[in-house]
Amino acid sequence: MQVNTEGPLDAKIMLVGEAPGEEEDKTGRPFQGYAGQTLDNLLGQAGIARYQCLVTNVARERPPANKIFYFFEDKKCTIPKPKLAAWINKLREEIILYNPNIIIALGATALWALTGEKKISDFRGYILPCTLVPGKKVLPTYHPQAINYEWKLYFQTVLDLRKALRHSTFSEIPESKQVFMPNVGIQQFVTYMEECIARPEWDKLSVDVETVQPGSHIEELGLSHDPNFGISIFLLKGRTSALPEKDELLLWQTFARLIACKKIVMQNGAYDTGVLWYNNHILVENIWMDTLIAAHVCWPELPRDLGFLGSICLDVPPWKNSSKSLVYNPADAANTLGIAEVLDKEIDKQDNRATFDFEMSLIPVALMMQLQGIEVDREIQKTQVEFWSTKRDELKKQLFTIVGREINFNSPKQMQQLLYFDLRLPVQYKRRKSVKDTRTMTTDANALRILARLVPDNPVFNLILEYKKANTLVNSFLNIELSPEGRVHTSYNITGAASDDEEDTKKTKRSFGRWSSSGSIILPYGSGNLQNIPKEARKMYRTKPGWKIIQADYSQAEAVVVAHLAGNRKMIKMFKDSFGLSKTEKKPYDIHILKAVELFGVLWEQVTDFQRNAGKTVRHARNYKAGPTVLANRLGISMSEAKLLIQTDERVDPSLSMWHHATEQELKRTRVLTNLLGRKHRFLDRWGDSLFRSAYSYIPQSTIGDLLNTALKRLYDMLLEIPFEIIILLQLHDAIYVMVEKERVDETIRILRKAMIIPMCCNNEEFTIDVDFSVGDSWAEGENLEINWREEK
């Protein structure tokens, strides 16, 4: 059935979708069914009433199988068939006739028909001139059906619709007042900087550098004192210097004076300040606002790249994707400033100032750790690489004789062929997000372990497991390139997921306040992420002679937080009673044995190793509402046994279920959870179990992350007052590693304890998480220190 435009003729807003679907085809009306419901939901969140809008589609009939390319001549959907061309013409006539103030393009097809642009993720949220009817303005956003598939697009689409609503009161396209002066000469640039210095009323300054790799050398420097102005200068042309030495000297000298007297604004300032310090010896002491951090604090669930933030915060034309123009860098600088002004208000509006200040204060320590790096013992690296390479090759040879042919065990395809077709073993499937999804085969470690249990007499599975382990160890963690100084470096990302690529529509940006670690662009040495190094590879991270590595980790950190959140009195008492005791003295306060006693109804002294381990696993699994399958796999027991264990635990410890329920209620009310240190997170996923699971882990996980970083900052601030050297090596979510001279170990652990012991409050009860220490010559081996801290006092 033909589906035509519907809505009031004097509507200010026109919504244009792609094509009718099944429901639309039946009813003859646009946006019915599931997509229609989602549209209504979105409009409601944006404060728009659908009955006030004109609603239509580009295509007026349903294509076979809902595939829009049916209406195109070419696969890329750029040449419409006559039928579609006629509908587009009809759309043009309707726009002219009804003359809405704004046309909202829902999805890529509408975007293309109205503006000629193709990539919805690049243009969504920006006001574009309509090419179909010149003079009209278009705001593209995602199609409701895309949101049904990718629910994380929901919130940004609501923000887009709100922007469209603001624009619906007038028909004009906002005129850009921005002036950009890219690639100016040295004199002009220095004159600009001098003028900035002379005018204290220009209190803010946005700085943006473009760099070339390798080495992160500054190619272009952009500045802006006003969101409508940006200027830049080139320092490199290709690989050679663009300026005479004396000019470059003048530039940096003036720049150093300039930044000292302004509120500095940057996007991902940790990188820019890192480069300025490392390559140009310019210290940016205070950044007033890092827009990456501000965006993370306000909208941890959204992307944070400049293009995205510009679309949300500003009314400028899209500048990131319009063919690489020369104004790119000055536009970045100016728009970063504009974004900063919006975010500054947003921080207060959301009452997030404390979290913002906290994250900003972490930039220096994170940067110091990145530039400092950690030393690797080349000798041990060499022997480790040799040992594990040999082991890997032997395992491969052994496997070859058993299997009878060469197989790449890293290839999922070849593994499937071997296990499920050649050996005809029962196919193992991956977990699905929803029952509706089709099942996909897996040959991962867990599948191999299950198969090994099914066919106990066949050694091949365990051999494959061992081979893969050795292989990843060598390739990813041992055989790594060191810096000329024999160090590895990692970039600690305060805002978690560093990925700021615009294409990223798959990964969600959760970021629960923990740091992430990834490869340093400034010093690209080592395996990148230093927070996932296996124990075996940690052996090559050794102290220099006469020094010791101290590990200070929060003991049972997440469990303590969960106990307080759930109000489990028994556990709270155990943590309290054992606080400050030495490792040995803590033995009688073992929470895993406690859980085993509860689960198996045995006496404390009779708990076996298996039972203790089961207690540990059950408690952990139950905290985050894991199911029996996981438990069964983890403990190597049957499904029914696992189910029984979970049921028993639900009976002996109802506090967890109550906490889970309370969390759900809180989500229902506000969709916002606040951790014990005041960090807020809004949960925008589709309502359901996966949202809940993510939420259960949020408060414990993010509280520990913030607690540790608070301690790290306190330690960093103490370093100045300490008369000897403490080298901060690593941040591992709930542990800090430092290196000191042997004789300083005792003093250092007292300093660490002072930095790390931080009281927190939950349900009107104060509590403190204890810290355990171990000392050794490498990152892998450390001996526990037996200290009773109560006797210290």
Next chain:
DNA sequence: GATTTTACGTA
């Protein structure tokens, strides 16, 4: 050659 998928390491 670029992007997506699969697998795997840590807390």
Next chain:
DNA sequence: CGTACGTAAAATCT
């Protein structure tokens, strides 16, 4: 149906 993170290699797309 633990969650969170980043990276390497294979597979797939263009």
